[in-house]
Amino acid sequence: DQQVKQNSPSLSVQEGRISILNCDYTNSMFDYFLWYKKYPAEGPTFLISISSIKDKNEDGRFTVFLNKSAKHLSLHIVPSQPGDSAVYFCAASAQGSGGGADGLTFGKGTHLIIQP
Amino acid sequence: GAGVSQSPRYKVAKRGQDVALRCDPISGHVSLFWYQQALGQGPEFLTYFQNEAQLDKSGLPSDRFFAERPEGSVSTLKIQRTQQEDSAVYLCASSLAFNYGYTFGSGTRLTVV
Numbered sequence: 001d002q003q004v005k006q007n008s009p010s011l012s013v014q015e016g017r018i019s020i021l022n023c024d025y026t027n028s029m030f031d032y033f034l035w036y037k038k039y040p041a042e043g044p045t046f047l048i049s050i051s052s053i054k055d056k057n058e059d060g061r062f063t064v065f066l067n068k069s070a071k072h073l074s075l076h077i078v079p080s081q082p083g084d085s086a087v088y089f090c091a092a093s094a095q096g097s098g099g100g101a102d103g104l105t106f107g108k109g110t111h112l113i114i115q116p
Numbered sequence: 117g118a119g120v121s122q123s124p125r126y127k128v129a130k131r132g133q134d135v136a137l138r139c140d141p142i143s144g145h146v147s148l149f150w151y152q153q154a155l156g157q158g159p160e161f162l163t164y165f166q167n168e169a170q171l172d173k174s175g176l177p178s179d180r181f182f183a184e185r186p187e188g189s190v191s192t193l194k195i196q197r198t199q200q201e202d203s204a205v206y207l208c209a210s211s212l213a214f215n216y217g218y219t220f221g222s223g224t225r226l227t228v229v
Binding site: 091103 | 221
């Protein structure tokens with residue numbers, strides 16, 4: 001059973017407009033969420049993260065929103081640029097208070113295509 | 117280099133063959149992770165090292181998979197008697213501590229024929 005779900009395999013957005021990528025999770029123990037960007041033949045690159053104590057985190061053109069009650073997060077990219085075309089993975093972890101570093105649980109990814 | 121280096125980039129193995137995949141993490145990075153990414157899927161956690169100690173191997177799919185990091189730096193993921201379902205990209209990531217600013221390598225694409 002997938003604990004992190006990205007229900008849109010692909011998304012096409014016009015250059016300059018807003019891209020919104022969505023992610024849902026089922027495990028209520030998750031308390032830290034990340035977005036990774038991946039180009040073909042490269043490893044994922046960290047983009048932005050958010051802790052469960054926040055509902056928004058912004059970094060330049062990228063903003064992540066977290067709705068804990070709905071177990072939903074979204075990544076907003078504005079304005080979208082051609083270089084943003086990539087696969088975006090949502091990931092989550094349950095850092096908890098026990099220390100240690102559990103692995104991340106990833107979604108299947110959304111392929112974002114920015115149209116000129 | 118400054119990044120996580122993985123070798124080989126591509127590996128084709130005949131079914132039943134043993135393979136060894138290498139990961140050179142960023143110097144000084146304590147934490148090292150291995151992930152498996154099948155086609156069309158997100159990366160799936162395999163195992164985690166803190167220095168030379170393998171603290172979590174719950175994601176290893178079978179006892180044919182074995183990972184080591186004997187000196188707390190370079191790590192090797194070994195797959196014995198490879199099967200077709202082992203075909204995937206194997207990603208290594210390292211981080212300085214228990215934060216989640218992982219740096220991923222470019223991965224090794226394993227194809228079992």
